[in-house]
Amino acid sequence: MDLHAIIIEDEQAGLDNLKNILLSCCSHVKVIAEARNIEEGYLVLTDKSLQPDVVFMDINLNNELVFNLLDRLDSINFEIIFVTAYQQHAVRACAYSSIGFISKPIDPSLLKEAIERVRIGEDEDMKDRLEVFRGHINHMNPFKKITIASLDEMHFIHIHEIVRLQSDDNYTIFHTKNGGKIIASKTIKSYENMFIPFNFFRVHRSHIVNLNYIQKFIKGDSAHLIMMDGTKIDVSRRRKGPFSEKLKELQKELA
Missing domain, CATH: 3.40.50.2300 (Response regulator)
Known part of the structure; x- marks a missing residue:
């Protein structure tokens, strides 16, 4: 065409x-x-x-x-x-x-x-x-809102409403705090660097999480997170160390 x-x-x-x-x-x-x-x-x-x-x-x-x-x-x-x-x-x-x-x-x-x-x-x-x-x-309204392109629609959403991003092959599922889902037509890797400044962290090849929505971090050989909505998210062995350091940095900032 x-x-x-x-x-x-x-x-x-x-x-x-x-x-x-x-x-x-x-x-x-x-x-x-x-x-x-x-x-x-x-x-x-x-x-x-x-x-x-x-x-x-x-x-x-x-x-x-x-x-x-x-x-x-x-x-x-x-x-x-x-x-x-x-x-x-x-x-x-x-x-x-x-x-x-x-x-x-x-x-x-x-x-x-x-x-x-x-x-x-x-x-x-x-x-x-x-x-x-x-x-x-x-920088008039810096980084408050993002546009997410799905297959059929454009979605406008505030970043603080995003709980986690989940990989689904060549797509990414955005999970929002109200329980909604948006399927974006991009890979999760394309979003990784974009969300780093806003306290998001890639804890597994399949997940980027908003640190503000973590309820528990279970350490050990089978390290995982419990999110505020009860979802269990695995933390990969390779990312467990950097993730722990990130949490320590945040604790220092709050001290």
Whole structure:
């Protein structure tokens, strides 16, 4: 299925390079319009005759943030993939908000992966995802909320509501404090580093737990945790030592 695309890029060389890569590795992506600045971008995005499926855009356009453009739109009925050298917090912000991100210089294989994740007709929540993204990139509302992409939906959830993450082959099951479950279409490894700053710990190859929801830590040869909801979680032999050290660090912080 063809994807109709718009490119918003302030450097002509960067725009031409992206078009050439798309032509060589993603021929089903048809570029229907281009823009070099905020005003041109606004004109093409409000042109009802274009109807793009995906828009590739730089975060920084002629020393202006692209949010100055996006905030002017009444609705965003397309997917966004940021293609930029603007690295400050951007990769992490995109991960938390489930927005595509490709850094310059462009790796064709990563571009192809980002395009494969584009979901036509499921972009009603893009405004919400951008709000999550902007909160992370500006540190205005740092790391309070995450966007989780399941097979059919986008879920917006506060990090403190997540009790544990459970591996299920190429998927991850998020267990929330109200007993809910969200099945994400990513492996548990892709979330591991993301949650470290918020007192989550990978205690087993199949589990990452929120330390705030641990009720007991049973030591010994068959080390395991008892969570607040009564769930038993095994602690692997390899991770038992680092996990014990993490608990000691937290105790020192509370002392």
